[in-house]
Amino acid sequence: MSADVKPVATRQAFGEALLAAGREVPAVVALDADLSKSTKSELFGKEFPARFFQCGIAEQNMIGIAAGLALSGKIPFCCSFACFLAGRFETIKISVAYSGARVRLVGTHAGVGIGEDGYSQMGLEDIGLMRTLPEMLVLQPGDDVEAHAMVRWLVSDACMQPAYLRLTRQNVTRVHGDGYHFDPRKIDPLADGKDVAIFASGGTVMHAMTAREALGREGIAAAVVNVGVIKPLDAAGVRAWAERVPLIVTAEDHNVIGGMGSAVSEAVADMRGARARVFRHGVRDVFGESGTPESLYAHHRLDAAGIASVVREELRASS
Amino acid sequence: MADASRQEKIAQLTDLTRRMRGEILEMITKAASGHPGGSLSAIDFIATLFWHRLRHDPKNPTWADRDRFILSKGHGVPALYAVLAHRGYFDASLFSSLRQLGSPLQGHPVNRFIPAVEAPTGSLGQGLSVAQGIALAGRLDGKSYTTFCMMGDGEVQEGQVWEAAMSAAKFGLDSLVAVIDANGGQIDGSVHEVMPSEEPLVAKWEAFGWAVREIDGHDFNAILDALAWADERVGKPKMIVARTVKGKGVSFVEHPTKFHGAALSKDQLAAALTELKITHDAAGGAR
Numbered sequence: 016m017s018a019d020v021k022p023v024a025t026r027q028a029f030g031e032a033l034l035a036a037g038r039e040v041p042a043v044v045a046l047d048a049d050l051s052k053s054t055k056s057e058l059f060g061k062e063f064p065a066r067f068f069q070c071g072i073a074e075q076n077m078i079g080i081a082a083g084l085a086l087s088g089k090i091p092f093c094c095s096f097a098c099f100l101a102g103r104f105e106t107i108k109i110s111v112a113y114s115g116a117r118v119r120l121v122g123t124h125a126g127v128g129i130g131e132d133g134y135s136q137m138g139l140e141d142i143g144l145m146r147t148l149p150e151m152l153v154l155q156p157g158d159d160v161e162a163h164a165m166v167r168w169l170v171s172d173a174c175m176q177p178a179y180l181r182l183t184r185q186n187v188t189r190v191h192g193d194g195y196h197f198d199p200r201k202i203d204p205l206a207d208g209k210d211v212a213i214f215a216s217g218g219t220v221m222h223a224m225t226a227r228e229a230l231g232r233e234g235i236a237a238a239v240v241n242v243g244v245i246k247p248l249d250a251a252g253v254r255a256w257a258e259r260v261p262l263i264v265t266a267e268d269h270n271v272i273g274g275m276g277s278a279v280s281e282a283v284a285d286m287r288g289a290r291a292r293v294f295r296h297g298v299r300d301v302f303g304e305s306g307t308p309e310s311l312y313a314h315h316r317l318d319a320a321g322i323a324s325v326v327r328e329e330l331r332a333s334s
Numbered sequence: 335m336a337d338a339s340r341q342e343k344i345a346q347l348t349d350l351t352r353r354m355r356g357e358i359l360e361m362i363t364k365a366a367s368g369h370p371g372g373s374l375s376a377i378d379f380i381a382t383l384f385w386h387r388l389r390h391d392p393k394n395p396t397w398a399d400r401d402r403f404i405l406s407k408g409h410g411v412p413a414l415y416a417v418l419a420h421r422g423y424f425d426a427s428l429f430s431s432l433r434q435l436g437s438p439l440q441g442h443p444v445n446r447f448i449p450a451v452e453a454p455t456g457s458l459g460q461g462l463s464v465a466q467g468i469a470l471a472g473r474l475d476g477k478s479y480t481t482f483c484m485m486g487d488g489e490v491q492e493g494q495v496w497e498a499a500m501s502a503a504k505f506g507l508d509s510l511v512a513v514i515d516a517n518g519g520q521i522d523g524s525v526h527e528v529m530p531s532e533e534p535l536v537a538k539w540e541a542f543g544w545a546v547r548e549i550d551g552h553d554f555n556a557i558l559d560a561l562a563w564a565d566e567r568v569g570k571p572k573m574i575v576a577r578t579v580k581g582k583g584v585s586f587v588e589h590p591t592k593f594h595g596a597a598l599s600k601d602q603l604a605a606a607l608t609e610l611k612i613t614h615d616a617a618g619g620a621r
Contacts, residue, residue, distance in 0.1 A: 044474070068470065068505070076463045076497035083467020086445070086453060088398075089474070091467075105457055106494065110464050113454045115446055 022186035025217070026123040028159035029182050030055025032166035033092055037063050040170045045092045046081050048074045053184075054094040054123045075103040078110060078120070085116035085177075090170050096129070097122030097138025097181055104144050111177045112148040118177050119169050120145075124184040125155070126268030127298060127315055128218045130308040137303040138181070143273020145179040146246050152178035153246035155275070157203075157220030158189045161243050164197030174199070181217060185308045188221040190241065199244050202252040208238035211326055212256045212291070214265040216242045216275045222312070223266055225319035230326060237326060245275045250282040257283045257291040262333050264294045266322045268312075271297040294329045296322070343386060344554040351381050354416040355583045356612040357429060361412055363603040365433040368441070369409040371593040372486060375517035375551070375578035377413040380405070382557040383482060384417045392422035395449035401479050402452050402468050406461020407486035407515060408442035409595070414451070415439055423450045459492025461485065462512055466502050469510040480565070484513040488520030491529050496542070502571040503543030510571040511564040512544075515551060517580040519590030539573040551576025584609050 037043045037059050044066040051057035051069065060067035070077035074095050081093035093100070100107070100122045111118045125138050145153045152174070156162035162182065168174050190205055205220070206227055215223035220241050227237045240256060242248070242265075256263060263283070265276030276295030283289050298315050312318040316325055354377055362368035380403075384390075388401040405414050412432065419426040424438070431437035438447035442456025453464045465483035472479050485495065502510055514535060518525050525532045539546045547563055549556040557576070564572045580594070581587030584606040587598070598606060607613075 066474065070501055071497075071504075073494075073497035073501065075460075075494045076466075076501055079460050079463020079494065079498065080467035080470065080501065082453065083464040083469070084471045085467070086464070087468050087471030087475075089471050106460055106463075109454050109457045110460050113444070113446075114464070 020189045022188045023159045024184060024186050025156050025159060025162040025182040026055050026184060028156070028162035029121065029166060029180070030058040032163040034058045034062060036166055036170045037066065040090065042088060042090045043092070043170055044068070044084055044089045045094065046070055046077050047094045048072055048077045048099065050095055053096070054121065056092065056094040074099050075106040078103050078106045078118070081118045082110040082114055082116040085118045086114060090117055090119065092119045092121050094121040094123065096136060097125040097141045098136055101138055101141035101144050108148055112151050115150065116177060117175055120179045121182065122179065123182040125181045126218060127303045127311040128183050128185045128268050128308045130184070130311060131305050133305040134303040139270045139298055139303060140273060141179070141181060142245060142269050142275060143277065146273065146278060150176050151246065152176050152244070153181070154178060154244055155181040155217040156243055157215065157217060157241045158187055158191055160189060160191040160195055161197060165243065168197060168199055183218045185218060187218060190220055190224055197243070200249060202249045203241040203243055204238065205241050206239045208236035209260060210236045211262045211264060211330060212238040212240055212260045213322065213326060214240045214242050214263055214275065214279050216245060216267050218268045219266045219317050219322065222317060222319045222322055226323035226326065229319065229323045235326070235330065242275050242279070245278055248278045248282055250285070253279055253282040254286045254289070257286060257289040260291050262294065262329055263291045264296055264326050264329055266317060266325070267297045268317055269297050271295045271299055292333065294325070296325045340555065340558065343558070347378070347381055347385065347554045350385070350420065351377050352583070352610055353612065354381065354413070354420065356607050356610050357416045357426070358412040359584070359598055359603055359606050361415070361429040361432045362597045363600060364430050366597050367433060368412055368597055369595050370587055370598060371519060371580035371589070372407060372410040372515065372517060373413040374582045374584070374587065375580050376407070376410045376484060376515045377416070378552050378554065378582070379484065379513060379515065379557055379576050380413050380417050382554055383561065384421050386558060387561045389479070392450070395423060399477055399479055402465070402481040404452050404455060404461045404465045404481070404483045405443055406455050406483050407458065407489050408456030410515070411443045414443060418448070418450050424448065458486070458489040459494040462495055462498040462502070465512070466498055466505070466507060466510055469507050470505060472509055473507070480509050480511060482511045482513065484515055487514050487516040487518065487525050487532060487535065488528065490514060490532070499539065499542040499544065506569050507571045508567040508569055511574065512571065513574045513576055515578055516575055517578040519580040519594055521591070521594050524590045535575050543570060544573045545570045546573045546575065548575040548577065551578035552582055
């Protein structure tokens with residue numbers, strides 16, 4: 016990890032990337048529902064007021080407007096908290112997914128990482144919901160570098176489908192070096208290891224990297240795989256890991272039902288001759304609660320110590 | 335004022351909509367499911383729009399400067415399918431495939447199968463938001479097209495409609511024209527019984543910042559006048575409240591609930607076609 020780079024929230028990186036995309040691609044527009052200071056869409060809105068639509072506290076209408084803009088050739092970034100976008104699921108299902116509109120739904124403050132605001136503001140089911148929609152892309156960057164790359168891809172002609180981009184409120188440590196190249200078709204191995212592979216996404220990626228170091232000191236060789244593109248999942252890539260290692264532990268700030276871990280499990284369940292079993296780690300189908308992001312990550316064992324302890328337990332259970 | 339050419343238009347529309355009423359009822363009976371009542375209430379307005387107002391090109395359905403129409407009350411889609419076929423978007427032979435596996439004529443309209451359908455609708459309350467996005471894109475691109483959106487008077491019970499009502503006024507979207515096909519009925523009863531706060535529609539939309547006009551939605555003269563009025567760009571979105579009769583045009587289908595979501599039986603269809611004075615020639619074409 017890059018200790019010399021200041022940690023930054025992926026929503027912040029998104030806001031900067033959106034502004035940069037707006038300067039290059041005239042079709043890019045943005046919408047927000049009274050959270051533009053938090054989602055960082057205001058960076059775009061200040062420079063391009065005519066291309067920014069403040070829709071007020073009315074997310075389903077905002078999503079529908081974004082669909083109309085997209086059906087007319089725009090590339091709308093439709094921003095709110097992950098929680099409030101997922102809450103307007105049926106509008107997303109019909110006006111965005113079924114219409115095939117090139118909408119970029121941007122859900123920030125994902126998971127328990129939002130912290131003090133508590134459960135009513137926590138998107139913990141959004142990945143699961145978005146994954147069930149045909150043709151919907153589901154993306155979650157693990158750091159600022161990946162967030163920038165994803166936004167560039169989302170405004171490129173290579174990506175015409177509806178997409179959901181899930182971002183953190185909290186700062187995350189950069190895990191990608193200068194040589195990083197984003198490939199939307201591939202999972203992203205960050206570190207190798209033969210005993211276990213930790214699949215992480217979003218806010219847990221940096222913690223998985225730190226957990227790997229702790230495990231290494233105990234003689235456990237853990238690989239870390241960043242799953243930035245959750246749908247379509249690189250199933251072949253996942254299966255290759257399931258053939259290489261005896262255990263895959265997924266770690267994510269999302270309900271264990273429906274999230275990245277479910278996607279990985281589905282890929283392994285569908286394969287023949289898997290060596291690995293998959294343990295899904297995340298928010299274990301419980302409601303979130305108020306607390307600092309750090310205390311919540313510790314409570315749900317999503318921080319480095321927590322992930323390392325889950326890996327140890329599962330390795331013991333496997334042996 | 336109805337001049338000679340206006341009289342001609344009205345005579346043509348009267349005959350066209352009579353025949354399309356027959357086609358609507360036939361395709362729904364063939365499918366053995368569908369929504370006759372809300373299709374017949376909407377057909378006069380939709381037909382007038384497609385024959386005498388929309389700038390569109392069936393040969394080039396994705397023409398960037400076309401006027402757009404979104405049928406937000408998607409269950410009335412047999413009316414739209416009838417109009418689109420007559421305007422040349424697809425062949426009328428497709429009618430018999432309505433609601434069948436593999437048909438582009440889905441039970442509710444879907445843009446991915448029929449280019450002239452601008453957005454998928456039928457999950458009520460969503461169309462006005464999408465129409466607004468289309469209108470905003472046109473404004474950004476300096477285009478002069480108008481976006482029309484037809485809703486039902488039951489549909490406006492959906493909260494999203496009022497979110498859209500707010501924002502269209504905020505954005506001063508005078509290239510957006512909404513229509514409420516106010517036929518007074520919905521599945522579980524009259525609109526007034528189901529949700530007795532539906533009226534006053536005109537005052538509500540005015541209070542939300544819209545320019546509103548109320549018409550008899552079966553009076554072609556009034557529809558043509560309302561469409562001309564809607565073309566005046568006054569810095570506000572426009573609402574036409576079209577007072578209609580559910581099942582309009584066939585005496586026994588005219589009922590607020592009876593034929594909301596029920597196909598006519600074959601006998602009922604025969605009686606309806608007789609009442610509409612529709613006969614089939616040897617080749618199966620309706621007259």
